[in-house]
Amino acid sequence: MTVKKVIVACGTGIATSTVVADKIAEACKKEGINVNIIQCKVTELRSYADGADLIVSTTILKDNFNVPTINGLPFITGIGEDNVIKDIINILKNK
Amino acid sequence: MSVIRFILDLGAVVMLPIIIFILAVILGEKPGKAFRAGITIGIGFIGINLVIGLLSNNLGPAAKAMVENMGIKLDVIDVGWPAAAAIAFASKVGAFVIPIGLLVNIIMLATKTTKTVNVDLWNYWHFAFTGALVTAATGSLTLGMIAAAINCAIVLKLGDWTAQMVQEFYGLPGVSLPHGFSAAYVPIAIPLNKMIDKIPGINKINADPEQISKKFGVFGEPVVVGLLLGIILGLLAKYDAKATLNLGMSMAGVMFLMPRMVKILMEGLMPVSEAAKAFMQKRFASQEFYIGLDSAVAIGHPSAIATALILVPVTIFLALVIPGNRVLPFGDLATIPFMVAMVAPICRGNVFRSVIIGAIVIAVGLLIATNVSPLHTQAAIDAAFKFPEGATKISSICDGANPLTWILLKIMQIFG
Numbered sequence: 001m002t003v004k005k006v007i008v009a010c011g012t013g014i015a016t017s018t019v020v021a022d023k024i025a026e027a028c029k030k031e032g033i034n035v036n037i038i039q040c041k042v043t044e045l046r047s048y049a050d051g052a053d054l055i056v057s058t059t060i061l062k063d064n065f066n067v068p069t070i071n072g073l074p075f076i077t078g079i080g081e082d083n084v085i086k087d088i089i090n091i092l093k094n095k
Numbered sequence: 096m097s098v099i100r101f102i103l104d105l106g107a108v109v110m111l112p113i114i115i116f117i118l119a120v121i122l123g124e125k126p127g128k129a130f131r132a133g134i135t136i137g138i139g140f141i142g143i144n145l146v147i148g149l150l151s152n153n154l155g156p157a158a159k160a161m162v163e164n165m166g167i168k169l170d171v172i173d174v175g176w177p178a179a180a181a182i183a184f185a186s187k188v189g190a191f192v193i194p195i196g197l198l199v200n201i202i203m204l205a206t207k208t209t210k211t212v213n214v215d216l217w218n219y220w221h222f223a224f225t226g227a228l229v230t231a232a233t234g235s236l237t238l239g240m241i242a243a244a245i246n247c248a249i250v251l252k253l254g255d256w257t258a259q260m261v262q263e264f265y266g267l268p269g270v271s272l273p274h275g276f277s278a279a280y281v282p283i284a285i286p287l288n289k290m291i292d293k294i295p296g297i298n299k300i301n302a303d304p305e306q307i308s309k310k311f312g313v314f315g316e317p318v319v320v321g322l323l324l325g326i327i328l329g330l331l332a333k334y335d336a337k338a339t340l341n342l343g344m345s346m347a348g349v350m351f352l353m354p355r356m357v358k359i360l361m362e363g364l365m366p367v368s369e370a371a372k373a374f375m376q377k378r379f380a381s382q383e384f385y386i387g388l389d390s391a392v393a394i395g396h397p398s399a400i401a402t403a404l405i406l407v408p409v410t411i412f413l414a415l416v417i418p419g420n421r422v423l424p425f426g427d428l429a430t431i432p433f434m435v436a437m438v439a440p441i442c443r444g445n446v447f448r449s450v451i452i453g454a455i456v457i458a459v460g461l462l463i464a465t466n467v468s469p470l471h472t473q474a475a476i477d478a479a480f481k482f483p484e485g486a487t488k489i490s491s492i493c494d495g496a497n498p499l500t501w502i503l504l505k506i507m508q509i510f511g
Contacts, residue, residue: 011394011432014177014354015217018361019369039358041429042395043315043404059395060265077270077386078214078376 003034004092007048008072009057013041016058020072024056027085033092054091106479107185108144112137114190115367122370132366139360143181144480146352147174150426153325153345155487158423160332167331168421169414171468175426176276176433176493177357178475180220184360185478188226188239192219195240197371199247204379209251210258211271212379213387216368217361221275222246224474225500231473232504233511242507246275249499251387253278257437258385264440265393271385272393277436279499280456284438287452302446304401311404317429320407321350324425346425353426390436399439402449403432406457409450410492413458420461422468427492431457434493460496467504471495 006024010017017039028035040048042059049055049065056072068091074080102110112133119129151172158170183189196219203209222243230239254273261272272278292298313319325346329339376386393399410424410431435453442448464471468490475489476482482489494500 009395011389011391011436012354014358014361015389015391018358019365022362022365041315041317043312043400043432046312047316057395058392060393060397061395062397073267073392076214076388076392078372079269079386 003036004028004053005051006035006037006092007045007052007055007067008037008039009042009045009055009059009061010072011042011059013039013044016072016076020056020058020075023075023081023085024088027089028092031089031093033089035092054088056088103187103190108137108140108479110190111140111185115363118193119367119370122367122374124366124370128366132363134363136360136363139356139363140181140185142356142359143178143353146349146356147178147480149345149352150174150349151482151487151489153342154328154423154425157328157332157334157342158487160334161328164333165331167415169423171421171423171465171488171490173422173425173427173464173495174489174491175353176430176491177353178426178480178489179224179471179491179494180357181360182475182478182480183220183224183227185480186223186227186230186239186474187236187477188230188243189220189223189478191240192223192226192243193367193371195244196222196247197375199244200251200375203248203251204384209255210383211251211254211273211385211387212375213251213254213273214368214372214375215273215387215389216371217364218274218389219247221250221494221497221500224275224494225503227474227478228467228470228500228504229507229511231470231477232508235511238507238511242503246499246503250275250278253281254385254387257281257440260440261393261437264444265396267388267392269386270392271387272390272437273387274390274433274436275499276493276497277390277433279497280434281437281441283456283498284441284452287455288441288448291448291451300447302401302450304397304444304446307401307405307446308397311401311407314404314407314428315400317350318347320428322347324411324428349426350429390433393436394432396439396444398444398446398449399432399435401446402435402439402453405446405450406431406435406453409454410457413454414461417458417461420465422461422464422490422492422495424461424492430493456498457492457496459498460492463498463501464490464492464495467495467501470504
């Protein structure tokens, strides 16, 4: 089984992305998807985006680096969290 | 009371796991998970302590050599926000800051004095930091806790005040940013922006964020900044090639490792912050309230990124030329985006203006950071962080250079 590479980006690469990374890891485990989650700062995305299957960002992205992107803000606000998880799982399963 | 005193005197590495365990259980977490959260936080502290050691053991002597060889008197090391946050949470005020912050927020929501439900528990460290400095200055834990509560209240008001602007500019509906560092620059940036409006010629200038991000992109990669800065400092300290390169690598290592260590701290805090978030949302979340988030969510905006990138070299330049500055910018060169996160919307995305305002607040901020460095160092020692014998002093830009923190400190010192 292939390992999916998911990049979680935020302003610090620590604060909000840790929360998001944790929740994505949990959801993927439940769905039986193997993921390698990398956290980084948005300014570092250029160095990490290569070969990624998905980018989830809690902040504004001006470039998608030819990778599907998802707004991770619902993980932080708690509003619409279930829908985002569904979207993420769909993208990872269909890739 | 003697039990509380005993716990507080155990030192951060032991005290915080106990406090977090108790808090997590009170907020309804399972004991097993709460226990793990507590242990994780303690490990985060141990990790940060190691990296601070790496930083001060390498940069300290280089800064001293630089003073002797070049006469550049920058002997206060900027340890950066990860260390400042750890110092804050490890302080005695830090032990109480989560209940204090929640209580202030709940009281203000109940009395309709704020519309922000601040679910960003991690950034309560800013309030704890102010409190820790006050306690270090006055010796009074009570004054420190009062300062933290006041700081929390002011930041909630700043979050309310800027909510509409932030929502429109960043496209974040229903969100406000009650962030102890970012919000502190709002009351300064608004009048400065109005002043620039009145200067003919200057008020027309703008800059293209896209072009800047391309040219200055390297300043957004902390590891590269650390490496280059280490090498330059080695040369200024007149080290030989071997020692210079080693200093460069060590500094790249600090830039890479420090955030990793804070991440451990964050992971430990998560069960508590998630439980508190659920609690607050159940009671207050509705159309009329803003959800208070970390300003990290705003930092991806091209104007904010471009401004912060330019300000990295500007900060280093200012540190060299500002008379009276002794802070050697390092750890917080990566934190400048937070300084401009709420300045950018005030300037409506105008990068030129944001840079001008950023440069002004950094210039003043370096002097503030120099001024608080003895207390900053004391707070770190109080929080059981280890420094080598006779080490140089430490400070930070976030929050050592924070004007709101400084004003609160000076006011509380009157009562101390």
